[in-house]
Amino acid sequence: MFTKLRQFLQRFHNDEQGAALVEIAIVTPLVFLLSAGVFEFSNIFNTRLLLEAGVEDAARYMARCSSDWDTCSVLATNLAVNGAVQGGSARVTGWTTGQVTISKAQSLQAIDSTTGTELYLSSTGTVIVVQVSAAYPYPTLGLWSYLGFGAVKLTVFHQERVLGW
Numbered sequence: 007m008f009t010k011l012r013q014f015l016q017r018f019h020n021d022e023q024g025a026a027l028v029e030i031a032i033v034t035p036l037v038f039l040l041s042a043g044v045f046e047f048s049n050i051f052n053t054r055l056l057l058e059a060g061v062e063d064a065a066r067y068m069a070r071c072s073s074d075w076d077t078c079s080v081l082a083t084n085l086a087v088n089g090a091v092q093g094g095s096a097r098v099t100g101w102t103t104g105q106v107t108i109s110k111a112q113s114l115q116a117i118d119s120t121t122g123t124e125l126y127l128s129s130t131g132t133v134i135v136v137q138v139s140a141a142y143p144y145p146t147l148g149l150w151s152y153l154g155f156g157a158v159k160l161t162v163f164h165q166e167r168v169l170g171w
Contacts, residue, residue, distance in 0.1 A: 039153075042148065045148075046147060050158060053142070056097045057140055057160055058164070059097070060085070060086035060098075060106075061106070061138045061139065061140050061163065061164045062164045063085050064082040064085050065136055065137070065138040065164040067081065067082045067085050067091070068138065068166065069167060070169050083106045083108065084103060086106050086140065087102065087106060098142065099145075100145055101140075101142055105140050105141055105142055106139075106140045107139050109136070110135075110168070111134070111135045134167070135165050135167050137163070137165040138163070138164050138165070139161065139163040139164075140161070140162050141159060143158075143159050143160075144157070144159065144160055
């Protein structure tokens with residue numbers, strides 16, 4: 007039986023017909039996985055940029071808001087998520103106002119005491135800074151989740167010096 011198999015395989019020893027088909031059959035799955043990875047990474051990167059833009063907008067709004075803290079934080083949170091102070095449409099699907107955190111850092115030093123570096127231009131020794139952060143669990147990795155990649159959580163953070171209040 008082995009001699010018949012050997013004779014059968016020797017017929018193909020110097021035959022190059024179909025070599026391109028075999029090469030394509032080997033390379034196609036790898037190219038497909040690479041393409042899926044590029045598309046998924048670009049989608050994750052785009053989502054992170056949208057989250058970052060929302061957090062920056064909210065921090066700038068909070069830094070210049072002239073109303074009370076609670077009113078400003080509700081409006082800024084909506085601005086971060088929906089792109090408008092009232093109404094608007096979601097920047098990122100599934101991103102909610104509950105995932106945005108706004109806090110006020112009281113009495114940050116204008117000058118770093120250890121290095122002497124001026125952190126904020128101020129006539130006083132301290133400044134008030136608003137900090138806006140968000141954590142967004144990326145919903146799915148598509149094809150990459152089948153390869154064992156775990157869940158991705160995107161976090162963004164921005165702070166602005168308060169000019170209002």
